[in-house]
Amino acid sequence: MSSSLRRGALAAAAIAFSIASLAACGAGSDAQTLQVKPDNAAVKVGDIQVQNALIITQPDPQASGPAVISATLFNNGATAQTVDSITLPNVNQTAQIKPAKGNGKLVVPAHGSVVIGGQGNASAVLPSGREAVQDGSVRKITFTFSKTGDVSLRGFVVPAESYFTKWGPSTVPTTVPSASATPTKGASGSPRPSNSASAPASATPTGSASASASAG
Template sequence: MSRSLRHGALAATALVFSIATLSACGAGNDAQSLQVRPDNAATAVDSIKIQNLNIITQPEPDAEGPAVIAATLFNDGTKQEVVEKVTLPGTDATVELKPAKGKGPLVVPAGGRVIIGGKNNASAVIENGRQAGADGSVQTVAFTFSETGDVALDASVVPATSFFEGFGPNTLPSAKPTATPSDSATPGEPSTGQSESPAGTETDPAAGAEHEAATH
């Protein structure tokens, strides 16, 4: 075989190998990236897979209020798995779990999945969201399953903005009232034209907060 023919054969072989490699990578990426952002934490232990894990805090960095955990849990086993608890190791934060419908344990059915976070899905709420860490940091999240046991992985702490807006906390803090002193008021003396509110007509701050939360 001449040198030119050998070079042509080698080039053709390299081209076929490159196409095959790219095709395999493309298929793998498509399979793995379905509903999963590539920068989100994911892991697999035994029959349990956890994907798309994030801790989502209040949209404003100085706002106080709950945070939530968002994730998708897959169970490839033949037995259902109960999520017994979720913790944030190294913190005092507590996580309240609720299934998508009704009360009871959070169950990942055999051969099925459970989405945590977002409208009409199961929820995992951190009451004091700032215990989860500052936005942009990383916090370990540990899931305890009835069959598999503990599965821990690191999650990004992100605010409920942009892509994560629809998955953030349902309860947002109400605005703090701003005092507006009267121009005619004299220090130490009551302002003219103002009277005390009649009994029973004061605004309940709790009711206002509930109304504000309901509007969100």
């Protein structure tokens, strides 16, 4: 996909996502404001409706690591349903699902809704998402519910930039292991001086330890 087409796809996804999200906040899935189908991933099967389905990748295109799925799930039925799995069948990716609070399965309450993605909401993480999908493409997403079964639709793949920053994964740090190893060596070497030197070191943080090392 060319860069111009990619930018157009991301812009269209952002506009549709923001409009549909505002509508979902103010009304149920069957309200009049939602009768206009948004120009993004949305589908209804039985009592279940899925809207605003997106795959959001790392903001840095060179970074490896997880991606996340963002969506709003509506249950118009009288019985609560659990989300048993969320998969990208064409690339053999299965999301790790966590509810907003506690453990166990993600539950969509009867006549209620659940938001996946964003701070304080449920999450669906694809461990190898960056390696499996490409920004600007469209992928099949399958949500499996306890009663309704499989609900599939196609969602845009977008990076966690601009509007999508608060919905996407954070950049995976790559220097944490080397940084944690360096203080360990310094800490193991600092207690070796005589007792008179070790007393100030225990009372003062790392600054005194580094000073004594430079003096030696």
